[in-house]
Amino acid sequence: MNINNNLYIDKKPQSYLKTVLAACFGTFLEWYDFLTFGALAVTFGPLFFPSNDPSASLLPSLATFGVGMIVRPIGAAFFGSLGDRIGRKPVFMITISIMGLATLLVGFLPIYSEIGIWAPILLVSLRILQGFSAGGEIGGGAIFLAEHAGEKNRGFKTSFLQLMGPFGILASTLQITFLQQWLSPEEFQAWGWRIPFFISFLLLLLAIYFRKTLEETPIFEELKTKDLKTEGQLLNNFKDSEIRKRMFLLFFCVSGAGAILFFCAQIYLPIFLKTTVRLSAELVDQLSVLSTLFLVLSIIFAGWLSDQVGRKPIITCGLALGALLILPAFWMIETIGSHLPLTQQDINIIGCIMLGLSLILGLLGGPQAAILTELFPAKSRSSAATFPHNLAAGWIGGMLPFIVAWINHRLTSQVGGLYYPAILLLLACVIAFFWLPETNKEKLEK
Structure with a gap:
């Protein structure tokens, strides 16, 4: 199959830069949301898994973070197959929306002292949604960017996406450190821990706006033009x-x-x-x-x-x-x-x-x-x-x-x-x- 290389090689630099910024910003948000949860594991312990033993409350909190890692392959299997069938951009929009909304809802969750066992159940459920969407985003973003990059300097052009993990760690860590210094321990434990999740919603709105302006990758568009059946099933x-x-x-x-x-x-x-x-x-x-x-x-x-x-x-x-x-x-x-x-x-x-x-x-x-x-x-x-x-x-x-x-x-x-x-x-x-x-x-x- 021959594809017109001009579809992507001759794209203006500004156009590809726009694609990089939109793709990377969304992936950064995925990492930020995913890692903020882990950074607050110690805080979540007594709020959602109360126990007289601090270690006993920390363990289920860390396990809840691990659940997100376990379901990532499931999300990858689902969204990967979906990306082969309906396109890279629609999946891009779906995954960022699920991650952002799940993260926002964490900020609104009542704690164990307010609704009892439903608090940890809801927390784990939202963590599962986070991991599920991350499975489609992390990896899918690389494909989207690479298929827009063309044949020349593809390694350099796509390397910027790999920076989003370190930047996500820095952003979530520095933000929580700042809040813990700005607020008293009692204030942070009472309501301050919710702030990072509310901020993520503002970032979500920006990510959706930027991603809506993106075009489908030229390679997937050509697959549709040639009416070639894509093999979305993982099996x-x-x-x-x-x-x-x-x-x-x-x-x-x-x-x-x-x-x-x-x-x-x-x-x-x-x-x-x-x-x-x-x-x-x-x-x-x-x-x-x-x-x-x-x-x-x-x-x-x-x-x-x-x-x-x-x-x-x-x-x-x-x-x-x-x-x-x-x-x-x-x-x-x-x-x-x-x-x-x-x-x-x-x-x-x-x-x-x-x-x-x-x-x-x-x-x-x-x-x-x-x-x-x-x-x-x-x-x-x-x-x-x-x-x-x-x-x-x-x-x-x-x-x-x-x-x-x-x-x-x-x-x-x-x-x-x-x-x-x-x-x-x-x-x-x-x-x-x-x-x-x-x-x-x-x-x-x-």
């Missing part, structure tokens, strides 16, 4: 041996490995610095902001570099560096932390290690949106890409904190659990080296 993808193989490669070597590195560099490391090294929370937050900003630059650079040398070398390099350096990095930090008080040189070394891990994560993140799209044919791309991508986030990324903590406990070590992600990254590196195809020259209309 059809598993029947095709080549698509099935590529879904596994995406699941394990790209999305799963990216989730592993994201957890190690962005989630576990700050916790490790606060608990094991006993750095002040303020210093850790400052270092985390710097490493996140460096991650932004790393992602954009890796996306651009993947256009020059290929997706496979960049991803394989990131996997190899992650497998080799994750454990030594944490060992070095643990050794530094054993000699208190820390000197400025010690802090500088820790900062450099954080930047190095951010660079490794960037090597996976930069080309991710592009290769996620390029691996699959247009008629089944949405369902074939979004399901393994979100399954990796739920199964590998979602379970990683628990498994690492369990291994640490069994080995009575603060870093022993990191053998698990290091081994997974090593396996992913070997598999990617031998079987991951190079895709940066792929025609997306195929």
